[in-house]
Amino acid sequence: MTIEPVGLRVLVIDDERPALDELAFLLERDPRVQGVLTSDSATDALRVLQDLSVDAVFLDISMPGLSGLELAQVLARFKAPPPVVFVTAHEQHAVEAFELNAVDYVLKPVREERLAEAVRRVVEGTHPARAVEDDQVAVELGGVTRFISRADITYVEAQGDYARLHTAEGSHLLRTPLATLEQEWQAAGFVRIHRSLLVSLPHVDEVRTEAGRCTVVVDGTELAVSRRHTRALRDLLVRRNRPGATSR
16 A cells, blocks of 8 residues: 655754755655754754654764763653654664664665655554664674674574574574564564464475474474464465465
8 A cells, every 4th residue: 555645744863964964855855754853962852842743753873962862762751752763874773772662773874765764664653673774683792783684594482572583603682572573574484383483484494294293494403383383384385385486
C-alpha cells in the first residue's frame, strides 16, 4: 500500500551549520515532510520544544554542552515523546541510541534514499532491530560496538529478554527479545523451530529425522526442532527448494 504524504513537522538539531542545512534541505524535499525547524544546540532545541510540538526529531549525537544522547533521555520523559532519529558520523553509539527507543540511526554522510527510509519508519512507527542499515546489526562487546551482517547470522538463541546471535566466527548478545526478532526478521528468512530458537533458512544444511524427532544442521551445529514447528519448517524448506523458487 502506498503511503500518501502526511505533512510531518520535524525538528533538526546539529551544531555544525553545513550539516544542519543539508539535512534540513533533504527533509524539505521529502513529500511527507511539511515543515522543518532547525536548531544548532540541544539547549536551544529544548526551548523550541517548550513552545511547539513536532512529529519527529532528527538529532546529531556529538554536540557541545548537552549531547544528543542526553537530549534524547530528556525527550523520553516528555508526556508524549517525539520519535527520535539519530543522524551522526559516529557508529559507536548505536546500541545506546536504540536503548533509548530511537526510531532509526542514520550515518553521515547522509544519502537521500537512506533518509527517506528513516522518514518512512517515523510515519509507520516502526523500530528496526538494532539495525543501522537494513542488513547490519549493531552489537556490543566489552563496551565496543560492532556491526555484523544479518546474512552471516546462522541461528538465534533466546536468553531471557536477550537474544544470542550465532555466526561462523562466534556469538553476540543482543538486547532484543527473540519474539521481536522473529517478527522483524521473518522476511529475511528467519523462522522459529523451537520456543527458544530461530534459524536462518539459507544456512540450513540438513534436516534429520530419527525416532520421530526432527533436527536441523546449521553450519555444523545440530539443533532440535519442536514437534509443533516440524511440519511448518518442512513445508517452508520444500517450497524454498522447488525448481524456480527464489533464493535469498
